[in-house]
Each structure stands twice: as structure tokens, then as C-alpha cells.
Amino acid sequence: MHKYFRFHYSYLHGDAFFCIPEYPFRGEVGAYNFFLSKEIQNWYASHGKLSPIHSFTVVNANDRFCQHLDSVDTFFKDQLDKRGIKVEYGKKLVEIQKENQIAVFENVKTKERTTRPYNNLYTLIPSKPHSNLLESGLATKASNFMLDVDHETL
Numbered sequence: 001m002h003k004y005f006r007f008h009y010s011y012l013h014g015d016a017f018f019c020i021p022e023y024p025f026r027g028e029v030g031a032y033n034f035f036l037s038k039e040i041q042n043w044y045a046s047h048g049k050l051s052p053i054h055s056f057t058v059v060n061a062n063d064r065f066c067q068h069l070d071s072v073d074t075f076f077k078d079q080l081d082k083r084g085i086k087v088e089y090g091k092k093l094v095e096i097q098k099e100n101q102i103a104v105f106e107n108v109k110t111k112e113r114t115t116r117p118y119n120n121l122y123t124l125i126p127s128k129p130h131s132n133l134l135e136s137g138l139a140t141k142a143s144n145f146m147l148d149v150d151h152e153t154l
Helices: 002-009 033-044 070-083 131-136
Strands: 015-020 056-061 086-089 090-096 104-105 113-117 122-123
Touching: 002 033, 002 122, 015 113, 033 056, 033 070, 033 104, 056 090, 056 113
Parallel strands: 015 056, 015 122, 056 086
Antiparallel strands: 090 104, 104 113
């Protein structure tokens, strides 16, 4: 929890990134706290605490914010646009050089890598399916590594 508060309250200048990994990952929608980040930044800016030399970008490895519900995806995209939060789609965080405060991003389609300096970085952790599910064939790439069940009978 301390990382979460450091991301929000210790950002005072430079480039800040909120990184969303490729699907599937734990915390989809529920862990999206970038609206709170933007509100705190607005408050800091109105009180002169946030440098005018700053940027805040949501970097989403996917082209959506909610993979299974269009209305939620539309809500996030509309609110991000309304609040003036910059979003970059199709780029995943592949490396963090903590000593130099450099983030390495990879375009998910072209595999081209770019490096960007950061002053504040928050990332949701990518997940992977349990090896037992993979080995048994219950979780496959075709099922997005989720169990394929009948929602009526489970």
C-alpha cells in the first residue's frame, strides 16, 4: 500500500507513467487509480506544489481498458478524454532501469523498443496462469488463459 500513496503524493515534477500490462492481469478496472492521481495533481498544481514542467501518461499495452464489457471501456476512455489524461495504447513496459529512472517500452505489434525517462512510475503487475492449468490443457491461449466454463452450470 505504501507504493500506491508514494505514487500519488510524492509526484512534484517531470514525467509520470501509469502502466497497464497485457491481458490477462489481476486488478483490471479495480486497480485503475489514475483518476485519483490526476485529481491530486490538479490540487497540487492549484496550490503551486506541482511544477509546471510535468506530464502524466497512462500507458496501456492493450487497446481497451476492460476486455469483456464495452460500456466500462467506453466510460474509461470518455473520462480520460474529459479529464485531459494522455493515453498511449499498444505499448508494454518491459524493463525498468531504476538507477537511471529509465523505462523501456515495447510496441506490442512491431516489437520496437523505446526508452523514456520518468520521475514517477506506477505499474500493475502482469499475471500468468498457474502451471498446473497450462499442463492439463484447461487454460490455453485460445481461452485467454482462463478456464472455459459454462456460465449456467460452471
